[in-house]
Amino acid sequence: MQELTESTQNGVDDDLNIKTSSWSIFFAFAKKHWLALSITLLLIASMTVAFFAIPVVSINRLHFANLNAPITLHKGDAVHLKGQNTTAIVESFVVDTCPIKGKCYGNDMSSVEYLLIIDGVKYATASGVPAADSKYQIETINSDYATYVTLRIVESKK
Numbered sequence: 298m299q300e301l302t303e304s305t306q307n308g309v310d311d312d313l314n315i316k317t318s319s320w321s322i323f324f325a326f327a328k329k330h331w332l333a334l335s336i337t338l339l340l341i342a343s344m345t346v347a348f349f350a351i352p353v354v355s356i357n358r359l360h361f362a363n364l365n366a367p368i369t370l371h372k373g374d375a376v377h378l379k380g381q382n383t384t385a386i387v388e389s390f391v392v393d394t395c396p397i398k399g400k401c402y403g404n405d406m407s408s409v410e411y412l413l414i415i416d417g418v419k420y421a422t423a424s425g426v427p428a429a430d431s432k433y434q435i436e437t438i439n440s441d442y443a444t445y446v447t448l449r450i451v452e453s454k455k
Contacts, residue, residue: 349379362450367438369447378433378450385435385450386412391423392442407442411435427453 327334348354352366360376362368368376375386388410413420413428413435420428424437424446433450440446 354379364433365449365451367447367449369445371445376448376450381433382416383433383450384414385448386414387446388412388421390440390442390444390446407440409437409440409442409446409448411448 348361349363352363353368354361358371358374360368360370360374361379362376363379364381370376370387372387372389375384377384390407390409392407408423408425410421410423413422413431413433415431415433418431420431422428422435424435424440427434432453434453436449436451438447438449
């Protein structure tokens with residue numbers, strides 16, 4: 298019976314030792330595999346720096362861009378501003394000099410319609426039409442108004 302009591306006391310002590318020894322197991326693992334852990338940490342840090350240093354990173358139809366970086370998009374493509382909660386989506390291309398039959402407004406009514414989302418607030422905007430009271434604007438650089446647009450997200454002038 299006395300042995301049972303000692304083993305129970307040792308069992309409680311062993312539980313405490315297991316908790317403290319888990320850190321020593323972790324440190325032993327880190328010490329044993331320091332090279333692989335260092336390379337992995339260096340690789341993750343390098344990829345993070347490269348992500349923010351490269352002006353535009355594209356993944357399928359979602360593009361991540363720095364502020365003021367030009368990017369070419371197609372209908373339905375989205376560009377997300379790196380480090381910000383800002384997204385611009387190309388909604389449609391408009392090429393119409395006579396939107397209402399018989400009423401023409403000139404010979405260049407072409408535009409690109411965008412959906413600009415800043416911190417969850419949606420702004421409907423088009424090329425040449427600024428988004429009212431927003432931190433950022435979409436500047437259309439070039440477009441054929443049918444298939445592509447080259448744009449950049451810029452800060453609003455205050």
